[in-house]
Amino acid sequence: MNTVRASSRDRLLDAAAELFYSGGVHVGVQALCAAAGVSKRSMYQEFATKDELVAASLERSGPRYNALFLPEEADERTPRERILHVFERLEARSGSDRYRGCPFVSTAMELKDITHPASDVARRFKQQLTDFFEQQAGLAGAADPALLARQLTVVFDGAGARAVVSGKPLAGLALATATTLVDAATGGSSGETGRPRLSPG
Amino acid sequence: MNTVRASSRDRLLDAAAELFYSGGVHVGVQALCAAAGVSKRSMYQEFATKDELVAASLERSGPRYNALFLPEEADERTPRERILHVFERLEARSGSDRYRGCPFVSTAMELKDITHPASDVARRFKQQLTDFFEQQAGLAGAADPALLARQLTVVFDGAGARAVVSGKPLAGLALATATTLVDAATGGSSGETGRPRLSPG
Numbered sequence: 439m440n441t442v443r444a445s446s447r448d449r450l451l452d453a454a455a456e457l458f459y460s461g462g463v464h465v466g467v468q469a470l471c472a473a474a475g476v477s478k479r480s481m482y483q484e485f486a487t488k489d490e491l492v493a494a495s496l497e498r499s500g501p502r503y504n505a506l507f508l509p510e511e512a513d514e515r516t517p518r519e520r521i522l523h524v525f526e527r528l529e530a531r532s533g534s535d536r537y538r539g540c541p542f543v544s545t546a547m548e549l550k551d552i553t554h555p556a557s558d559v560a561r562r563f564k565q566q567l568t569d570f571f572e573q574q575a576g577l578a579g580a581a582d583p584a585l586l587a588r589q590l591t592v593v594f595d596g597a598g599a600r601a602v603v604s605g606k607p608l609a610g611l612a613l614a615t616a617t618t619l620v621d622a623a624t625g626g627s628s629g630e631t632g633r634p635r636l637s638p639g
Numbered sequence: 640m641n642t643v644r645a646s647s648r649d650r651l652l653d654a655a656a657e658l659f660y661s662g663g664v665h666v667g668v669q670a671l672c673a674a675a676g677v678s679k680r681s682m683y684q685e686f687a688t689k690d691e692l693v694a695a696s697l698e699r700s701g702p703r704y705n706a707l708f709l710p711e712e713a714d715e716r717t718p719r720e721r722i723l724h725v726f727e728r729l730e731a732r733s734g735s736d737r738y739r740g741c742p743f744v745s746t747a748m749e750l751k752d753i754t755h756p757a758s759d760v761a762r763r764f765k766q767q768l769t770d771f772f773e774q775q776a777g778l779a780g781a782a783d784p785a786l787l788a789r790q791l792t793v794v795f796d797g798a799g800a801r802a803v804v805s806g807k808p809l810a811g812l813a814l815a816t817a818t819t820l821v822d823a824a825t826g827g828s829s830g831e832t833g834r835p836r837l838s839p840g
Contacts, residue, residue, distance in 0.1 A: 619820070
């Protein structure tokens, strides 16, 4: 692959990730090509179908999206604090005008087709977040780390949906809900972290 | 309005609710008209724009959707049992091949536009569920009924998203999570309901 082709491909993937997030995966090929500055002919040289492009752009942008929420690998905080860090980041992001929820959830919900290649990508990236929660839940002494991890993923996605539906920041709701579930699973607050602040709304 | 026109309108609204739920709000006008057995010209006599049709079909199908989850008005169960009834119904629905998540959440997530008339409809129907939770949470003696109601809505929507992303039934996850939050807010299980059964997955 020469550098010109590599560059068209990357421009397409980046433009697609941005346009699909802000406008949905039904944004047309013409708008995509215009945003990427690539001809339709070049696009179809890189991707056999638009479905393939949807999957590839989510695959490329996925690690960056999950990294927005996960704490650094080397981090002196407790497992409980590392779990709650994810929800603190979600609270912050929900206040952005450009927040449109979790791209993995919205892609799967828009496609409504579990056999679509992008639905498979979405599932794998959601599993990465659940795996992080499960690992930390185990270290935090949760009675059933796998259950707590699934519960926290449900809160993460439900809170994201609420921010989209309401058009308002979460105002502490995600953090408070996650804190309650962590405390219930680990036998209460260890006092390691401050109480979450909860604004009305 | 004569009966023929009323009937076209209803056929369009019902076909739209079904097609938008199974295929998304980006399903085209042509497919809609074909499903409803109505000409495009008739459609545009009833609805000035497709956006208007999206909002009207959600408005029409919304009460039916919420009613799938809410308990009967006259019901001898406790407030706690009435809250958990919603999650028992969600568990059951998540096992259906035709389940595509909450239509209010998916419509808002697909449109990504808080000013769209259908986003407003979605917000109002989600608020009805939250209002039900808040009323029952107050009766159940929750410390902060409004907070518990928002938390339960987050679980409802996050669990729906999880069922869509994973393509699998919830296997007790929504009910277990809701139960933990209700218990934490009301000072523990009153023993009025059986423990939720939780399957692995």
